[in-house]
Amino acid sequence: MDLIEGLDQCWRGIDSVVRSLRPDQLSLPTPCGDWNVRDLLAHLGGAESFFQRLPQPEPPDDWVNPYTGLDFVTGQGVAARRGWSIEEITAEIKVASTAQLDMLRSLSPDGWQGETVGPMGPTTMAELARIRTFDVFTHLLDLRAALDLPLDPTDEPLAAATAAGWVIERSGWGAVKQARLPDGSRVRLDLTGPGARRCDVVVDGNRGSVTEPSTEACENSIEGQAVAYLLLATGRTGPAEKLGLPTPRGPLAESLLANYRLFG
Template sequence: MSRPDPLQLWDDVAQDTLAVVRELDGEEWQLPTALPGWDVRDVVAHLAHLESEAAGMPQPDGGGADQVEATGAMPTSLTQAGVDARRDASGEELRAELEQACSTRREVLADLDTSDLSAPAPGLVGGLGWDLRTWLRNRPVDLWVHATDLRRATGRTVRTDETGATHVARMLTGAFPFALRRLPPGTSVVAEITGPQGRTLAAQVGDDGRAAPVDPPTEPTVHLAMDDVTWLVLGSGREDPAGAAVTITGDAALAQQVLGQLNVMP
């Protein structure tokens, strides 16, 4: 399957996220999310912050980043500053800002040269040391994961048939062997995922301590079975592995270690 155009992917996921934000009403804005200390309103403020940064729009007082270090990671202090700077904005104002930011970002980046994805990304994330590949990969992930935060917080159905879910699932598939880090050599794990993003994942730890994809063994050390919603929220750090709806066969202690290491989100 060919990969979608990265800018089109970003916009498709943004539109799916906006569809959720447009439905928010009344007391839903104050509902808590899976992110400690953030309610629904804070999540939308965060999305408005990063989408408006990508669009090159002016930031409210205290919400910009005059100086960032090329650490490779998005500092928590920076994302929190973007939320805090919007404390006085109503839900309607945040929704309008996000709508405008997505529209402006699409126009501003329409002619972005993506022929060399190792080139530095523009603006804020370029200052963090991100290249275009990292930026264009991470923004759709952030949007879909936070749209899922909103859906779960407000009792809406999590959509795993969307473009964003496919993008996140592709990333988690590639990262699956890392969930076996620090496990004994010879350990094999198979994860059977059901649903629109269903697939079979299998990896084994080699003699050098590194895990790599393998054909699913008949009798793995650990066998995990779960639906794609569970897999995606575990992979995005939004679920306590101890309470996740996963059927475990084999070494239970190793299984819990693997489930706890599925999270690839910073």
């Protein structure tokens, strides 16, 4: 199944990065706010161990959580692992990722539609797997960006396609809630590479959606790599520039590209 193989691609990519790490690289900054490479690795293992219901450490008694919302939970997980060695952090990644993949491989067709809880509330097992692919793949790119490694979406094609698709499908929300495009707006997405998609982002009745492309000409369009679109939508302008920034044509496309941001 593509979802399982995509996640496996992500974890194998992270394992490759970990095996090449030097001690002096652990403190390098990443595209994830104030997290360095070590913090990001702690988040990867901690988040997946949480979803796999593995025991969780407590943060230091004197630690004050400066975050809100989803960042409150992820920040707490990283703080709880600040006293861990890098060997403990990477061991947790291995245990949690193995548990995740084993659990997904054991699911029946009905099990994929079973209810669970994701980072944004109740969801299905299939949707949680998509969300986790988006998160882990994006953070794999964060690690590579921090270490000045190539950002080649074809290294993990199934993961890249799932992650980019998840971002593209939420473009209607971004068009209304963030870009505030007016009713009747239509922006053509013409995205290439893993996750390639040709579709329209439409605002109708003040609701945004992603539809099949209209047969009529569209004055507003965005062209570029699907993974670069993902990176921009998650606020990672620097890594997106390395891949080549998507090109907007028309004011509505410019507004969507400039303002659609997930979790921000």
